Amino acid sequence: MRARAAARAAAAELAREGIPDPEFEAEYLVRQAAGLTRAQYFADVELPASAQARLRELLDRRLQREPAAYIAGTREFYGLDFDVGPGVLVPRPETELLVDAVLRECGPGGATIIDAGTGSGCIAVTVALRAPGAYVVGVDVSGDALRVARRNARRHGAAVAFVRGDLATAIRAADIVAANLPYIPSEEVVELEPEVRYWEPAVALDGGPDGTVLIRRLIDDCSTRLRPRLLALEVGFGQAGDVAAYAAANGARVEVAKDLAGIDRHVLCRWT
Ligand SMILES: C[S@@+](CC[C@H](N)C(=O)[O-])C[C@H]1O[C@@H](n2cnc3c(N)ncnc32)[C@H](O)[C@@H]1O
Structure with missing residues (x-):
């Protein structure tokens, strides 16, 4: 044939x-x-x-309904091929704009950058390659995700330290925190398309009752302890307003950035 x-x-x-x-x-x-x-x-x-x-x-x-990226075992992100498979979220194109926001903030000095909820390591690895002076740490609760993230860092020769932990609680200081955390409200996970619902890990999707439980916990930690010069958050459709208001109530200057579909996607919070 x-x-x-x-x-x-x-x-x-x-x-x-x-x-x-x-x-x-x-x-x-x-x-x-x-x-x-x-x-x-x-x-x-x-x-x-x-x-x-x-x-x-x-x-x-x-x-x-296995995702095409799992079948291929790879997905392109920011011009690089990342290993993916069951256990990690497939990197999404809108997250490339979160990387742009981080890189704009890096400057020439050696910033400490935390990627909270690193998954495949796509944010951490890309930032480490594009900001060579930076010290980059990728954190995840999932051992499966960290195994894939380490493989991706080796594959691209990126210097990233990976840590198993809860959000940024294992980190003592950070200049920049980037986070694409789970943000789907628990009840809505069952409504997602089969490729996501049945195949991508629940720990990468379920953001608690309103979807923003982990995001708000990270804002709390940044406002009270880490006070990074940038906390760059990816959020779900319709969440940016509430997340921005929460960060502002916790003392941050806040900016909301749209993705390429015109959706308010990234909440950029500054404490300094
Ligand atoms: C939406 S995925 C994002 C993965 C990757 N950063 C990306 O943009 O493609 C969220 C990631 O957060 C991790 N995660 C969930 N809860 C966490 C927590 N409490 N602390 C650290 N990581 C967590 C999940 O294991 C998953 O890898």
Whole structure:
């Protein structure tokens, strides 16, 4: 069977399962199964039997709603490929803007930067590579996440210290704290799309009754103890106003930044 015919058949199966963008996903799976570049795919090469068997395997996984990034084992973030898999959240594009906010604040000196809830390590590793003078620490409660984050730091030669801990409580001092913490209200986790609900770890999603329990705890710690010059928080849809008000009530000067979809996504808090 040729590559594009295989993709058409795969797209039909994906569409029957209600998976969005079936043609795009099918091309991706065919290329992944056969190790094809886009040019080879469009040249419509014949797929060997081994690639067809591999495609069946990958397609069956995707039909179980396993995220494409877990199937590939990798996801691009800020121009770098990060290992991902069960146990870590797949990095989202809006988080690249959180990295931008941190990098703008770094300056030339050797800032201490904490990534609270580091997951795959995408924020910590990117910041360490882009701000070479900085001392970067990635913290997570999840041992699975820390294993993947350490692998990603090694893969990219990034100097990041990883610590297992609760938010930033294990940290004595920080100039900048970045955090993309779980922010989905507990009751809404079951309403998420199957790729997220069934596959991504609950500890990376569930932000407590209103979604902002961990975020507010981190604001408390920053306002009373760490007082970083920047706390950069990623928040869910509709949460920025309340989170900003909470930080302001705790003495921060606050700015809210939108993501590329125009959603208030990042709350930037300053105490100094
Ligand atoms: C939404 S994911 C973000 C992962 C990564 N920073 C990113 O942007 O893709 C949240 C991460 O916070 C971690 N986490 C949850 N509760 C935590 C806590 N109390 N202290 C530290 N990390 C926590 C989860 O294990 C998960 O890796």
